[in-house]
Each structure stands twice: as structure tokens, then as C-alpha cells.
Amino acid sequence: MSLSLTVNGDHLTSAADPVTPLVDVLREESYLTGAKPVCREGFCGACMVLIDGNPTPSCLMPVALAQGYDIRTVEGLAVNGGLNPIQAALEASDAVQCGMCFPGMVVSLTHLLTTCPEATRDDIRAALTGNICRCTGYERIIEATLLALATK
Amino acid sequence: MSDASATMNFGRRDAADKLRGRTRYTIDRYLPGMLHAAVLRADVPSGRIARLDIAKAARMPGVRAIVTAADAPGMVGIGIADHPLFARDVIRYDGEPIAAIAADTLIQARAALAAIDVEIEPLPVVLTMADALAPDAPLVHPDWRNYEVLLEGGARGGNVAWEATVVRGDVDTAFARPDVEIIESSFRVGRQNHVAFEPRAVIASYEDERFHIETSTQVPWSVRNATARLLAVPASQVRVTVPPVGGGFGLKFDIAIEPFAALLARASGRSVRLVNSREEEMLTCLFRENAEIRIRSAVTRDGEIAGREAVVLMDCGAYGGEQIFLTTMTAHTLGGNYSLGAVRLVSRAVYTNTAPNGAFRACNGVYNTFALERHTDEIAARIGMDPLAFRRRNVLGDGDLGATGQVFEGDVLGPMLDRMDTMRDAAAMPPERADGRLYGRATAVGTWFVFVGPSAATVNMNADGTATLVTSGVEIGSGSMMQALPQIVAGALGLSPNDVIVRAADTDAAGYDVGVGGGRTTVSLGAASLSAAQEVRTKLLKVASEMIEAAPEDLVMRSGRIEIAGAPGSGRLISEVAARAQGQIGPISGTGAFTGAGVPAMPGCVAGHFIDAIDIPVFAVHDCEVAVDTETGHVEVLSYRVVQDVGRALNPRAICGQIQGGVVQGLGYALHEEVTIGSNGRVCQNGFETYRVPLALDVVPVEINLYEGAPSIGPLGTKGAGEVPILNVAAAVACAIADATGKPIRELPLTPPRVLELLLDQRSTLSLPHIAEAWTDNLVRPHSAGGSN
Numbered sequence: 002m003s004l005s006l007t008v009n010g011d012h013l014t015s016a017a018d019p020v021t022p023l024v025d026v027l028r029e030e031s032y033l034t035g036a037k038p039v040c041r042e043g044f045c046g047a048c049m050v051l052i053d054g055n056p057t058p059s060c061l062m063p064v065a066l067a068q069g070y071d072i073r074t075v076e077g078l079a080v081n082g083g084l085n086p087i088q089a090a091l092e093a094s095d096a097v098q099c100g101m102c103f104p105g106m107v108v109s110l111t112h113l114l115t116t117c118p119e120a121t122r123d124d125i126r127a128a129l130t131g132n133i134c135r136c137t138g139y140e141r142i143i144e145a146t147l148l149a150l151a152t153k
Numbered sequence: 154m155s156d157a158s159a160t161m162n163f164g165r166r167d168a169a170d171k172l173r174g175r176t177r178y179t180i181d182r183y184l185p186g187m188l189h190a191a192v193l194r195a196d197v198p199s200g201r202i203a204r205l206d207i208a209k210a211a212r213m214p215g216v217r218a219i220v221t222a223a224d225a226p227g228m229v230g231i232g233i234a235d236h237p238l239f240a241r242d243v244i245r246y247d248g249e250p251i252a253a254i255a256a257d258t259l260i261q262a263r264a265a266l267a268a269i270d271v272e273i274e275p276l277p278v279v280l281t282m283a284d285a286l287a288p289d290a291p292l293v294h295p296d297w298r299n300y301e302v303l304l305e306g307g308a309r310g311g312n313v314a315w316e317a318t319v320v321r322g323d324v325d326t327a328f329a330r331p332d333v334e335i336i337e338s339s340f341r342v343g344r345q346n347h348v349a350f351e352p353r354a355v356i357a358s359y360e361d362e363r364f365h366i367e368t369s370t371q372v373p374w375s376v377r378n379a380t381a382r383l384l385a386v387p388a389s390q391v392r393v394t395v396p397p398v399g400g401g402f403g404l405k406f407d408i409a410i411e412p413f414a415a416l417l418a419r420a421s422g423r424s425v426r427l428v429n430s431r432e433e434e435m436l437t438c439l440f441r442e443n444a445e446i447r448i449r450s451a452v453t454r455d456g457e458i459a460g461r462e463a464v465v466l467m468d469c470g471a472y473g474g475e476q477i478f479l480t481t482m483t484a485h486t487l488g489g490n491y492s493l494g495a496v497r498l499v500s501r502a503v504y505t506n507t508a509p510n511g512a513f514r515a516c517n518g519v520y521n522t523f524a525l526e527r528h529t530d531e532i533a534a535r536i537g538m539d540p541l542a543f544r545r546r547n548v549l550g551d552g553d554l555g556a557t558g559q560v561f562e563g564d565v566l567g568p569m570l571d572r573m574d575t576m577r578d579a580a581a582m583p584p585e586r587a588d589g590r591l592y593g594r595a596t597a598v599g600t601w602f603v604f605v606g607p608s609a610a611t612v613n614m615n616a617d618g619t620a621t622l623v624t625s626g627v628e629i630g631s632g633s634m635m636q637a638l639p640q641i642v643a644g645a646l647g648l649s650p651n652d653v654i655v656r657a658a659d660t661d662a663a664g665y666d667v668g669v670g671g672g673r674t675t676v677s678l679g680a681a682s683l684s685a686a687q688e689v690r691t692k693l694l695k696v697a698s699e700m701i702e703a704a705p706e707d708l709v710m711r712s713g714r715i716e717i718a719g720a721p722g723s724g725r726l727i728s729e730v731a732a733r734a735q736g737q738i739g740p741i742s743g744t745g746a747f748t749g750a751g752v753p754a755m756p757g758c759v760a761g762h763f764i765d766a767i768d769i770p771v772f773a774v775h776d777c778e779v780a781v782d783t784e785t786g787h788v789e790v791l792s793y794r795v796v797q798d799v800g801r802a803l804n805p806r807a808i809c810g811q812i813q814g815g816v817v818q819g820l821g822y823a824l825h826e827e828v829t830i831g832s833n834g835r836v837c838q839n840g841f842e843t844y845r846v847p848l849a850l851d852v853v854p855v856e857i858n859l860y861e862g863a864p865s866i867g868p869l870g871t872k873g874a875g876e877v878p879i880l881n882v883a884a885a886v887a888c889a890i891a892d893a894t895g896k897p898i899r900e901l902p903l904t905p906p907r908v909l910e911l912l913l914d915q916r917s918t919l920s921l922p923h924i925a926e927a928w929t930d931n932l933v934r935p936h937s938a939g940g941s942n
Contacts, residue, residue, distance in 0.1 A: 028181070029183065032183065033174070034174070034177065034180075034181035035173070035174020035175070036174070037180070037350065037351075037399075039350045039351075039352075039431070040431055040840060040841040041430075041431055041840075042431075042840050042841050042842050044840075044841035044842060045350070045841055047350060074174065075172075075173065075174035076173065076174050076175070078173075079173060084169060084172060084173070088169075088172040088173065091168070091172055092164065092165075092168045092169055092172060093164075095162070095164055095165060095168070095806050095807065095810060096168075096810075097165060097167070097168040097171050097172060098630035098631065098632070098810065098814065099349075099350065099351070099398065099399045099400040099401075099629060099630030100167070100168075100171030100172075100176060100397070100399065100630065101178065101350035101351050101399035101400060102350055103171050103172055104171075104172075104174040107172055107174075125849075126849040126850050127849075127850065129848070129849035129850075130848045130849060130850055132849075133841070133846060133848060135347075135348050135349065135350055135400055135402075135818070135846060136400060136630050136814045137810060137813065137814045137817075138813035138814040138815075138816060138817030138818075138847075138852055138855070139813075139817065139849040139852055140813045140852070140854045140855070141810055141813070142849075143849065
């Protein structure tokens with residue numbers, strides 16, 4: 002059976018077992034390795050992708066269920082080939098350390114910027130509970146998000 | 154060179170690709186035709202392998218190679234070589250590797266694991282240090298006497314893998330003084346999991362009779378040497394390269410799964426990818442060790458510490474590992490904060506049938522600082538002195554002696570405490586709250602050190618005016634390789650740090666290095682890099698002096714030019730000089746090497762130590778306010794302040810990022826990160842659902858003050874800044890909770906149930922009967938009564 006996916010606007014087919022987690026198909030068949038399978042329990046957010054615009058852990062989604070949706074990974078979030086506003090703010094704020102959680106962070110925060118332009122510091126902290134970072138202590142990420150909101 | 158030219162808030166050049174998801178960590182690398190590997194692990198904590206038959210597994214679909222203990226004859230370790238790659242006849246912990254398989258797909262490899270026929274006869278188990286130290290305890294290593302000793306001097310015996318002692322002065326006499334109070338405290342702490350986001354991962358190949366190992370590690374040279382030792386091949390047959398590393402925190406400061414992949418690559422003739430599952434990481438992660446501590450002090454009414462003794466038990470798990478080395482640290486983490494009269498300390502690494510422990514950011518220091526600071530508050534309470542006044546009276550100053558007799562230089566902790574007072578006074582007073590919670594605050598001091606050790610660097614000057622820095626340093630996220638080192642090289646050569654290319658670690662290309670950890674990168678690799686850059690500078694100036702017709706000493710390097718001092722815009726571009734040199738005398742390069750000269754201990758007062766004293770002490774003062782909910786036991790951290798001794802802040806913004814991150818990791822350790830081991834010997838927390846790391850909602854912004862100017866042998870006066878931020882956190886939080894509740898805090902983490910038990914006086918007194926009452930009864934190797942020196 003062949004599966005049909007739309008990823009970052011491209012049409013892809015996959016021969017994977019339908020229950021294979023989406024993250025594995027993205028990484029191993031399309032080499033879209035931005036999404037990181039860190040916890041594989043849906044807790045850490047490092048494998049977050051947008052499914053029809055909604056942040057979703059791709060480790061919990063069987064690939065068959067992702068058919069028919071617009072799947073967008075961190076690789077598809079650039080603007081005109083450059084960094085999008087939250088990526089630019091995270092870079093300017095020197096927020097990135099080991100970087101493994103950041104693709105998922107970027108996905109969640111890009112969504113927050115779009116849907117909640119009035120977000121406060123507490124809103125951002127709450128929005129980040131699905132994205133765990135082990136390096137930074139979050140503060141720079143929150144600062145960067147406020148910066149991106151302010152300059153949007 | 155101009156020192157100031159190296160100081161800046163240079164941003165990270167690796168950030169944009171990390172944010173785009175383009176950075177290829179080891180887990181993101183897929184080679185054409187590679188195989189996938191999986192490891193068979195024991196599911197009992199102690200047993201004898203009665204039968205191991207791989208014949209059926211070898212016939213399973215897709216299987217290309219299977220390796221077992223027969224393929225890996227060597228043993229590794231620190232101090233003693235006690236650790237084989239695979240369990241050899243005997244299982245010593247749940248999760249110990251028994252065999253590894255490479256197959257065309259990971260699913261096939263895992264299916265084949267299930268087809269290995271293994272029969273294990275149970276053996277007696279020791280799961281706790283109390284069990285291990287019982288008089289008739291079964292031995293985790295019955296043949297410990299036969300192991301190769303790699304460093305002489307540590308006492309060993311039974312389940313005590315290693316013992317290090319400090320004996321300075323006459324503690325018995327100090328404790329017998331009529332003018333002292335004797336205060337005794339006991340503590341117990343659990344294990345902490347690093348939870349590095351990138352699991353340990355490796356891709357190995359075998360070509361032209363050499364192994365190439367691409368791996369997520371902090372220690373490429375250690376991986377090279379240990380792999381060779383385990384496989385019984387010359388170290389020169391192993392090449393290690395390191396892609397960007399997705400977090401380390403000490404987890405990757407030891408060999409891990411690399412030799413399995415190397416063996417399978419040789420056996421199959423194909424590249425082999427091996428990545429730990431999250432569950433494997435959670436169960437066998439070389440945790441920060443659990444520890445049990447007793448401290449006893451003799452203190453006068455006016456606050457003089459006349460004598461102190463301590464026993465520290467460090468659980469090393471089934472193999473000695475890093476704990477053997479870390480027994481050394483107790484001398485400095487318990488004996489490097491306060492002026493002491495007589496002192497005796499013993500630190501023991503104890504074998505148990507549990508997963509081996511390892512290094513974790515400020516290893517040994519976080520719990521000893523917790524114990525010492527809680528003990529300090531108990532002393533202050535007993536003698537009726539303000540805890541801050543007691544600290545101020547006793548913190549080490551210029552010329553004071555540490556536990557090993559090391560003479561400390563400079564007054565650092567005293568002025569840092571003053572600075573914390575200023576920060577605290579400047580902060581807005583917290584509003585009066587009538588929410589029924591209990592409020593407390595505390596200030597804690599801590600001493601850590603930079604683990605110096607040898608490093609090498611080469612700087613190649615390119616004809617386009619850029620410089621390439623070649624080292625074995627690894628970027629694990631701290632920014633040392635992406636920010637500090639390019640800044641140092643650029644400062645010496647008058648370049649922009651953007652024009653310094655940093656070569657990824659490759660043991661075939663760069664000289665020996667101890668590894669990235671212990672806050673040593675900026676110091677050791679930085680010093681080697683500075684030395685290499687200075688050689689390039691000298692050579693370039695010689696060529697330039699002929700081109701510009703000026704003496705080299707009259708020239709400066711700045712903004713990509715070599716100019717006559719005081720005449721901006723004169724002279725030539727560095728690229729022009731480099732190109733001329735390349736044509737006339739050949740490409741210009743420089744090499745540098747560095748290691749600590751070593752600071753001696755007082756003769757005869759230490760035994761079993763890997764280092765006598767601290768080359769570069771690093772001090773920290775932390776302060777926090779907490780609120781404790783009396784209904785739930787939940788602790789909220791209301792404010793957090795740090796004054797950290799950084800020597801010299803090369804990149805203040807990067808250092809502050811390390812401090813915020815380190816404090817939050819420490820808050821997890823203090824408040825909710827808890828690893829427990831079940832009666833079956835298995836770690837109970839096997840994933841993110843059961844092991845709770847701090848979330849954005851748990852933390853506060855840390856107010857930071859960087860203290861500069863303390864003595865350091867680091868390049869440009871620097872010290873490592875990434876290791877230290879976690880050091881005092883559990884101490885500050887525990888002392889603040891004790892201040893809020895008035896209850897004795899003896900254990901970490903301070904989870905809501907544990908705090909609630911304290912509030913309700915339902916927490917039984919901590920008892921450590923396996924720590925003998927008389928200090929000398931805790932020793933494998935007795936010391937003469939009254940000590941020495």
C-alpha cells in the first residue's frame with residue numbers, strides 16, 4: 002500500500018507501514034531531520050510539526066493518519082529562504098544552545114505568533130509547556146518570543 | 154595583543170541552521186547502505202550467564218553480524234580497569250549489554266535480539282550502599298583484586314571500589330576542646346538523569362583496517378582510546394569525529410555505545426548506525442550518583458570551625474566509572490569553601506548491582522554543597538549566629554588553607570557575598586502576602602574548580618585572511634567552541650570571530666585533548682588556541698614587516714589589517730600578508746599546547762586522589778526566595794540571584810545563558826527530578842512521563858552578576874562558566890525551604906509529598922547506620938590516630 006503525504010507543499014509517497022510514526026517517515030524517507038524523536042511520548046515537543054496549522058507531536062501520529070493534511074515541518078517555515086520572525090528573534094537573543102529542542106520550539110512559537118499576537122509572558126510560558134528545553138532555562142526563549150511579538 | 158579585543162557578545166554562528174532544522178547531529182546522519190544495530194541487555198540485576206546461543210538469531214532475516222563478549226577482550230575504567238564491554242559470564246546490573254546485532258533494518262535487528270537464546274542463573278543482589286557495606290555482603294566483583302590498577306594509591310576492598318582520604322591536623326583534639334559545640338548532620342540524595350535531548354548515538358565504519366567512529370560525545374580521544382582497549386587493537390586504528398552534539402551535561406563524558414558499532418562494522422564490512430532508545434537512555438544513562446553523607450563539626454561559640462570530619466558514600470553502580478575519579482572532589486567541595494582547623498574526610502565509591510553512574514555537571518559538588526550548606530545553617534542555629542554572618546566570618550580568603558593544605562589566592566567569596574547583599578537590597582521588597590504559604594530565603598556559597606588537563610590546538614592562516622582552528626573540542630551547546638574560542642583566536646590576530654573557522658573534532662586531525670567538560674574548554678583549549686594564534690601572529694608580523702618596511706614590534710593587528718601602531722589604515726590587509734607568506738615561505742600555521750602545572754597538596758595529607766589541589770577554583774554565591782504551600786507541599790521559587798566568579802567574562806551574554814540554564818537544571822534536581830530503583834534492580838523512571846524535568850512554568854528569570862578579576866591561570870584571566878551554575882542551587886533552595894518551614898532538610902529532591910511529610914513531622918529521622926560512628930572505622934586503609942601534619 003502506498004501512502005500519500007503533503008509535506009511543506011511537496012507531494013510525497015511512502016511505502017511505510019501505516020502505523021509508523023510520522024516523524025520516522027519524515028526523517029528516514031524524506032531526510033527532513035529537523036523534527037527530533039526525543040521522548041517518543043508526546044511530552045517534549047522536539048518532533049512538533051504543523052498539521053493543518055496546528056502544532057502536533059509527530060511521534061504520536063501514525064503516518065497513515067497524516068494523509069490528506071497539510072504537514073509543515075521546521076524546514077518549511079523559512080520566509081523567502083530566510084529566518085521567519087521567531088527564528089530571527091531566537092537567533093538575535095542568543096537563545097540557542099544544543100539546539101535539539103529548537104525545531105519543535107520554532108514550530109510551536111511560529112503558531113503562537115500567528116494565533117496569539119497579544120500573548121503575554123505568562124501566555125508564552127504556558128504555551129511552552131509542550132516544548133521542553135534542557136539547556137537554556139527557557140528565559141531567552143521567552144524573551145525572544147516577546148521580541149518577535151513586539152517587532153511583528 | 155589587546156585583551157579587550159576578545160571581549161564581546163559574539164553571537165552563535167550555528168544558531169541559524171539549528172533553528173532551521175538543518176544541523177545534522179549524529180542521530181540525523183544516514184549513510185547509504187548502512188546497517189542498523191540493537192543491543193541485547195540483561196533483565197536481571199545479578200546473575201551468571203549459563204547459556205548464550207546466537208545461532209538462531211544469526212539466521213534471522215536481514216541479520217549481518219552478531220557480536221558478544223568473545224569479540225571484545227579488553228577492560229576499561231578510571232583508576233582500575235573493572236569494566237568489560239559485554240557482560241562476560243556475570244551480569245552485574247539490569248540493562249547490562251550481552252550481545253549486539255546489526256541488520257538491514259532496526260526492526261529486523263530488534264527481532265533478532267529476541268531470538269538470542271540466553272539463560273541466566275540468579276545470583277545474590279546488592280541494590281543499596283547499605284547492602285553493599287554490610288559485613289557479609291555478596292561481592293559485586295568477587296575478583297576485584299585481579300583487576301589492572303591504572304592509578305596507584307586508592308584503597309580498595311570488598312564492595313568499596315575506591316577510597317580517597319584527607320587527613321590534616323588533629324581532629325580528635327579539636328573535637329575534645331572544651332570550648333566547642335559538636336554539630337552532626339546526615340544527608341541522602343538520589344540520582345539525577347541528564348536527559349540530554351540527543352541520545353547517545355554512533356555511526357561506525359571499518360575501512361582500510363581502521364575504524365571510523367562518528368559519535369555524539371564530549372570526549373573524542375577517550376572514545377578512541379577506550380574503544381581500542383576494549384577491542385584490543387592499537388589506538389591508532391581508531392579515528393573519532395564528532396558532529397554537533399545535542400546536549401551532554403557530562404552524560405557523554407565517557408565511552409558509551411561506540412565499541413558495539415565498531416565491532417559490528419568490522420564484522421559486517423558495512424557502516425553501522427546505533428542509537429540508544431529513550432528508554433535505554435533513561436535506564437542506563439550514567440546518572441549523577443546517589444550519595445549518603447555525614448558531616449560533623451566542632452565549632453566555637455564565636456563561630457570558629459575548629460575541626461570537621463565527613464564520610465561521603467558515592468554509589469558507583471556496577472562499575473567504578475567516573476565515581477572513582479570523583480572521590481577526589483570531596484576534598485574540594487567540602488573543604489574549599491570555609492576556613493577549617495583540623496579536617497578529615499573520606500570519600501568512597503561503592504559498588505552495587507545497579508546501572509553505573511557517571512559524570513553530571515558539577516559532579517559530586519551539587520550534593521556536597523547541599524550537605525555543607527545545610528550543615529552550615531545548622532551550625533549557625535546551634536551557636537546562635539546569623540547564617541550569613543557565620544558564612545562571612547569563615548569563607549576562604551587570601552592565604553587561607555583548603556582541606557588539602559592548598560593555599561588559596563585572593564579574597565573572592567567575601568566580596569561576592571557583599572555583592573549579593575547589594576543585589577538583594579536593590580531588589581523590590583516582595584509584597585506582603587496573606588495566602589497562608591510559608592516564606593523563606595537563603596544565601597548559599599559554593600566552590601568548584603576548572604578541571605584543566607592537557608589540550609592541543611593548531612591555527613592555519615588561510616590566504617583569504619581567515620584562520621582555521623583545529624582542535625579536538627566539541628560543541629555540546631555551551632558555545633565554548635562557537636563563541637569563546639573564535640573570540641580568543643580572533644582577538645590575537647585582529648580578525649572578526651566570523652573569520653575564524655572552527656574545525657569539528659577529529660582525532661586524526663587534531664592533537665590530544667581531555668574532552669569538553671569540567672568547565673575546561675575555554676581555559677585549556679582556549680590557552681592552547683591562544684598560543685597557536687600567537688605563533689601565527691609572530692610569523693605574520695615578520696612577513697609584514699618586510700612588506701611594510703617597519704619593525705614587527707611597531708606593528709599591530711586589527712580589523713583584518715596589519716598596521717603601523719598609531720596609524721590606522723596604514724599597512725596591508727592580513728589576507729595580502731598571508732598570501733605573500735604562502736608564496737614565499739609556505740602557508741603559515743601555529744601550534745599550541747596547554748596543561749595545568751598542578752597545585753601541590755600539603756605532603757602526606759591526601760591518599761587516593763587523582764589531583765592534589767585545585768588549579769583554578771571557581772566560586773559562586775546563590776540566593777533564593779521560596780514560598781511553601783502548607784496544604785500541598787508545593788514549593789514555588791519566587792526569586793533567584795547568582796553572583797558567579799568568572800575570572801574574566803569573554804562573552805557575558807553567553808555566560809548568562811549558561812547560568813540561567815544551569816540554575817533551572819539545578820531547580821529540577823532540588824525539587825522534582827527523582828530516580829528510584831525498584832526491588833528488581835531496575836530504574837523506575839523510563840521516560841518523560843515518569844521523570845519530570847523543569848518546564849517553562851516552573852522557573853523564574855535568574856538575576857545575574859558576573860564577578861570578574863579573581864586570580865586565574867586561564868587565558869586572558871578566564872575561568873570555565875558552564876559547569877558552575879548548577880552547583881549551589883539545591884543548597885540554596887533547601888536552605889530557603891528550611892528557613893520557611895523550620896524543618897530539618899536532609900534529603901533531595903524536595904518533592905511535594907516529601908515537603909508535606911516534613912511539614913506534618915511525618916518524615917522519620919534519616920538514619921545511616923552503615924556509616925560507622927567512629928570516622929576511622931569507615932576506612933579500608935586505616936590512618937594512624939591523630940592524623941598527620
